[in-house]
Amino acid sequence: MQLYERIAANSRLVYIDAATGRQYCAAEWRGSLGLEDARGLALLYIDNAVTSVEVLLNFLDSRFTIALLSPALHAEYKQQLEAIYRPCYIYDPSRDRVAGYAEVQANAQVRLFRSASPAGYTIHPSIRLLLSTSGTTGSPRFVKLSEENLVQNALSILGYLPVNGADVTPLNLPLYYSYGLSVFTTNSIAGGQVVCGNRDVLQPAFWEDLQRYGFTSLAGVPYVYEMLHRIGFCKREYPSLRYLTQAGGKLSAVLARTFGEYAAAHGKDFFIMYGQTEATARMAYLPPADLLRKAGSIGRPIPNGRFDIDPATQELLYTGPNVGGGYAACAADLAAFDNSQVLRTGDMARQDEDGYYYITGRLKRFVKLFGARVNLDEVEQILKQAFSGQTFACAGVDDRYLLVLHREDTPDSTAVKQLLSRQLGLHPRAFVVKQVDGFLFTPNGKMDYQGMIRTQAASV
Numbered sequence: 001m002q003l004y005e006r007i008a009a010n011s012r013l014v015y016i017d018a019a020t021g022r023q024y025c026a027a028e029w030r031g032s033l034g035l036e037d038a039r040g041l042a043l044l045y046i047d048n049a050v051t052s053v054e055v056l057l058n059f060l061d062s063r064f065t066i067a068l069l070s071p072a073l074h075a076e077y078k079q080q081l082e083a084i085y086r087p088c089y090i091y092d093p094s095r096d097r098v099a100g101y102a103e104v105q106a107n108a109q110v111r112l113f114r115s116a117s118p119a120g121y122t123i124h125p126s127i128r129l130l131l132s133t134s135g136t137t138g139s140p141r142f143v144k145l146s147e148e149n150l151v152q153n154a155l156s157i158l159g160y161l162p163v164n165g166a167d168v169t170p171l172n173l174p175l176y177y178s179y180g181l182s183v184f185t186t187n188s189i190a191g192g193q194v195v196c197g198n199r200d201v202l203q204p205a206f207w208e209d210l211q212r213y214g215f216t217s218l219a220g221v222p223y224v225y226e227m228l229h230r231i232g233f234c235k236r237e238y239p240s241l242r243y244l245t246q247a248g249g250k251l252s253a254v255l256a257r258t259f260g261e262y263a264a265a266h267g268k269d270f271f272i273m274y275g276q277t278e279a280t281a282r283m284a285y286l287p288p289a290d291l292l293r294k295a296g297s298i299g300r301p302i303p304n305g306r307f308d309i310d311p312a313t314q315e316l317l318y319t320g321p322n323v324g325g326g327y328a329a330c331a332a333d334l335a336a337f338d339n340s341q342v343l344r345t346g347d348m349a350r351q352d353e354d355g356y357y358y359i360t361g362r363l364k365r366f367v368k369l370f371g372a373r374v375n376l377d378e379v380e381q382i383l384k385q386a387f388s389g390q391t392f393a394c395a396g397v398d399d400r401y402l403l404v405l406h407r408e409d410t411p412d413s414t415a416v417k418q419l420l421s422r423q424l425g426l427h428p429r430a431f432v433v434k435q436v437d438g439f440l441f442t443p444n445g446k447m448d449y450q451g452m453i454r455t456q457a458a459s460v
Helices: 003-008 050-060 075-085 147-158 178-190 204-214 222-230 253-265 331-335 376-386 413-424 449-459
Strands: 014-017 041-045 065-069 089-091 101-105 111-115 129-132 142-145 168-170 193-196 217-220 243-246 269-274 284-286 306-309 315-319 342-351 357-362 366-369 372-375 392-397 401-406 431-435
Touching: 003 050, 003 147, 003 178, 014 050, 041 050, 041 075, 050 065, 050 193, 065 075, 147 178, 168 204, 178 193, 178 217, 193 204, 217 222, 222 253, 243 253, 253 269, 253 376, 306 342, 357 376, 366 392, 366 401, 372 376, 376 392, 376 401, 376 413, 392 449, 401 413, 401 449, 413 431
Parallel strands: 014 193, 041 065, 041 089, 065 129, 168 193, 217 243, 243 269, 401 431
Antiparallel strands: 089 111, 101 111, 129 142, 269 284, 306 315, 315 342, 342 357, 366 372, 392 401
């Protein structure tokens, strides 16, 4: 059964407009855009509003291959992507017109742009979805995913997450991000109410919605949990919440324990998960019962998945039906789909005696300082552990020094340098420590290290 058919078969499912409280069901939106029965590519610049959900469901119910993108992309990046891929359809409410495209008022709420001339290139029949991992740069590089990838990953997630028909789930992560999309697909297949809106945990309106609608789950990347910790989440009661999920990067051991203890004390489950866009969304999860005794672990593979570790490099390899078909950097790349089902994650890992996996760093997240090879992910974890779970961003600058960025007034730069000098055996001059007003993030919620190097290194 296809993804859309599984969603449409969920008789309890309703989508709620967070702003108005109005409810919609998938059936009333079916065919509401009048899309033709044709193959081709559609670029959808979607947010989490209820109108975007209507657009997404209509295209999932069509034969079109769809690319999900951030509506906040710079206009120049959008034009570059559209010139490279020449899509049949564009959905972008931020623009009044698109050169070479005719405006189509699909219904009272949705306006599409339709190409005046067909692109004329081949799209492999397995390619259903394109997701970008580039963040804010507008890179034309997409991960190619199939209908089977989407369905199998959603079913695997439903094999361990306690999603049920009474759930009320907020869309607080972007739909164009694999983690946010997986929250959408799993809860659309097996959940009850999905609350649509562009609110995040730092906005009072989000917490008003939590009270109003009774959210039963909350999803977040590490930065979201760092912010939840700062605003005192664990000091309050949330009777409706049943479980929390975290993915999108490694959560510090301090915060993993803090939220794990909070969940255990309040009768909630806290799932730490691991995944990559190349595997649709999830590859591993840590059962809540194991969170405190296996702190720092990503757990075990999801149902129908398998891990191996390359003995030469310690790279983690994943095999499963959710592994996508490679990358596309131009329209010609859409003609092929790699069915190997093996993903080289780029993460280094180890397995303990009980079969639990731990990420030890990224193959490319290293800097060489005074002849010593330094794991930048490990440095961030050292700092987070030493300074009460605070957020740090570490980047190597031309193998000349290690740039450490932090936002709090404490610790001071001397304390950071002394700690790292002692832990890494390097002279304090190897480190440049700066306090910043905020960090740069990609729309996927991950640290934009290159962006921070560009903006901060010049001022050192």
